[in-house]
Amino acid sequence: MGHDFVAGRHSLLNVFLYNTESMFKSIFKCIAPFVFAATLLAAETPPNFIIIYADDLGYADTSVQMMDADPSTKHKFIQTPGLDKLAELGTRYTASYSPTPTCTGSRISIQHGQSSAKIQYRYVFDVYSAVQRPDGYDDEITIAEMMKDAGKNYITAHFGKGCSAMGRFDESGYDITDENPGEAGGNGNGHGSYWDPIQKKTPFPPDNPKRMHSLRKSAAGFLKEYAGEQPFFMMVSHYAPHIPFACTREAFERNKKRWIEMGFSTDGMEDLPGDFILNPKGEANREIAYAAMIEEMDMTLVDILKVLKDKGELDNTYIIFTSDNGGGKADKVEIDGEKRRFNGPLQEGKRSIFEGGIRVPTVISGPGIRAGGECNVPIVQWDLMATLHDLSGSNGPLPPNTDGGSLRDVFEKGNSGKVARVAPGILHHYTCHYHPTISSIIIGDYKLMRHLASGELRLYNIKTDYAEQNNLADSMPEKVAAMDAIRQNYVDEVDGGSTDDVRAAHLKLIDKFCQQSKDQYHNKLAELKAKNPSDFEAQKSKMLKELNVKLKKNFESKEETRQMAKHYSWRESSGAKAKAKEIVDATWVDYTGE
C-alpha cells in the first residue's frame, strides 16, 4: 500500500513533505496560506471520534492482513470489506493490546483510561473487585464524561454491549444510548442473544442476530443526525463474534457458496433448519457461520464510512476499530501432549496473557494518520482517554487517574512516534482464580511474564518474536529482574491485588453463598413445619437433597480454586475442575440440616 493518499487536514502538509525539498520550496508560498487556513479550521472544528469495539475478535480473523510481512495475520476465508476500506484510509496498529484477556476488565479499563490493575477489575467476574470497590465506580471519570468536560460541545453516544461493573452508560456521560430501560447494567453483559439477557425470554428476530443490524442502524442513524452539526464521540460495542455464533440465513448462504467455490472441506455441512443460523455443530457449518457473523458485524463499519463520507466528515473523524480481547475461536493443536490454541501466528487466545489473548486487530483512521500504513509501536486501549483528551483540544482537565498516554505522536509519526504513558509500561495483571495466573509488562520491544503460582519468569522480544517461541529469560537475567521489579512496583503502587487476595475473596464469597442456601432451606423448612402437610418428611427430604446438590457444587468450586493455586502450566488445560470433583466426591458428607 502506498503513501499517495493521506487522510485528514493535518496530513496535507505531509503529502508535500514526501516530495523533494526543491519542489517543497517552490510550492511553499502557494500552500502556506492554505495550511494556515486549514489550521484555523481545525482549531474551530474539533475532530469527531468513533470507537468500534468487537467482542472476542481474533488477531487474524479479518480480511485485513495485519502485518505486510506475515500472510498468516490475515484470515483465509473471512471477508471484512468495511475494515479493508478502513485499512486503506488509515493505519494498522500491529501491536495493539486489549487491557485484559476477558471482556469486563477491558470494558471498564477503556472507559476509565486505566490499566485493569489500577481500576481493580482484572477479569470477568473479578471477585476481589467487590472487596476493593464496594461502592462501584461512580467516583471514576469515564471517557464520555471527559469529552463532555472538553468545552467543545461534544455529543456522546454508546450503542451495544454493556459493562456490568460500571453500570449504565446513560448515567456515565453518554447522552444517547440504546440501553434497556430500567435494567441496572444497561444492556447487560449478555451476549446479544436476548433483549432481556437476565431473564432470557425474548430472543432477537431472525434478521437481527446478536443485535448486529440494529446496532448498525443506531450508529448510522446517530451519524445522520449529528455528523457535521456538532462534534461527537460515539462508541459501538458489538456482541459479535462472541459465542454463540449467529448470523442471518442470507449471510450464511452467501458465505457457504463462497466456501464451496474456494474448495474448502465440506465435512459437517449438513443442511440447517430455521430462518436464521444459531450455533451450528458441524465443522464446515461452524466456520461458515463464524465468517458470516463477522461479515455482518463489519457492515456497521461499511455504513459508518458511507454516512461520514456523505456528510463530508470522514476526514475530520478518528475511527478506531479494535476488540475487547483476543480470539475466542482459536485453532487447536496438540503439542508435547498439551492442547495449544493459536490465533494466526499468535499463541493462545481469549483468557491468556500470551499474545493471542491480548494482541487484538486494530485499525485507526483520522486526521494525520497515514493512509495504508502499518505501525508496530505497542499501544493499549487505556491510551484512548489521554488520546481523545489531547486530539479534541479539550479545555477540561485530563482525569487525574489516567494511566495511558496520548497516541498523537504515534498517529502522526508512525513507527518513530512515542507514547508518554503515565504507567511504566503496558501491564496485564491476570489474577483470575480459575485460569493460569500470569502478570506481564511490555516495555519497548520486550514482554516480561511472571507465572504467579510457580514464580517462573519468561521474556520475549515481541517485536521480532510475536509468536513467543524464544524465551530469553535465561540469556537476559538483568533485563528480566529489572522489568519484573518495575511490574511489581507498579502493581503495589496501584494496589493491583495478588492471587492470594483473589482466592481468599473467592473462598469467602462461596462460603457466603453456602450460608445463604442454608438460610433459605431453614426458612422454607419453618414454613413447611407451620403448614404440616401429610408428606412433610418426603418434602423435607427433597429440599435437603436439593440443598446438598448446591452445597457440593460450591465445595467443588472452592476446591478448584485451591487446585488452581498449584497449577503451574502456562496454558488452560489444568484438570483442576476434574481433580476438585474427585476430591470432593471422595470426602463429601451430606449436610443433615442440624
Ligand SMILES: [Ca+2]
Ligand atoms: Ca470479550
